[in-house]
Amino acid sequence: xxxxxxxxxxxxxxxxxxxxxxxxxxxxxxxxxxxxxxxxxxxxxxxxxxxxxxxxxxxxxxxxxxxxxxxxxxxxxxxxxxxxxxxxxxxxxxxxxxxxxxxxxxxxxxxxxxxxxxxxxxxxxxxxxxxxxxxxxxxxxxxxxxxxxxxxxxxxxxxxxxxxxxxxxxxxxxxxxxxxx
Numbered sequence: 790x791x792x793x794x795x796x797x798x799x800x801x802x803x804x805x806x807x808x809x810x811x812x813x814x815x816x817x818x819x820x821x822x823x824x825x826x827x828x829x830x831x832x833x834x835x836x837x838x839x840x841x842x843x844x845x846x847x848x849x850x851x852x853x854x855x856x857x858x859x860x861x862x863x864x865x866x867x868x869x870x871x872x873x874x875x876x877x878x879x880x881x882x883x884x885x886x887x888x889x890x891x892x893x894x895x896x897x898x899x900x901x902x903x904x905x906x907x908x909x910x911x912x913x914x915x916x917x918x919x920x921x922x923x924x925x926x927x928x929x930x931x932x933x934x935x936x937x938x939x940x941x942x943x944x945x946x947x948x949x950x951x952x953x954x955x956x957x958x959x960x961x962x963x964x965x966x967x968x969x970x
Contacts, residue, residue: 860889
């Protein structure tokens with residue numbers, strides 16, 4: 790099997806040098822390998838988790854990570870080294886980029902919602918938009934709370950009322966943390 794992989798890698802370098810796109814089967818093999826290496830790094834650093842992993846046709850590997858307590862530059866370096874030092878540049882010609890999820894990026898995993906409990910979120914669903922404090926998040930849904938001004942039940946004027954919404958992840962089109970200064 791090793792001989793086949795080496796032959797495929799050598800053949801791939803020939804194809805790549807000719808300007809042909811990397812075959813998808815090879816890209817999938819590389820992605821599987823990188824995912825396993827990333828899992829090993831995350832096992833050693835339980836605070837960190839994977840948001841996304843993409844490999845383009847030029848073997849540029851882009852990994853986006855997040856952490857329960859944020860992500861430092863050293864966390865990105867740790868993940869990068871854990872992957873890069875275990876890939877053979879003789880077999881795979883690649884570039885590697887490890888970044889943290891930016892503050893403007895939408896939340897995508899329940900773990901990201903849980904780490905942001907207590908913060909203000911902007912949430913879009915198919916039919917509505919919500920802006921409220923994230924009270925709770927589990928594996929199925931989130932709970933938001935906010936204050937709204939509504940007309941008085943009797944008479945003129947408005948009154949401030951407490952509102953809550955429970956949304957399942959399936960309903961959420963996009964959710965972002967609202968940064969306030």
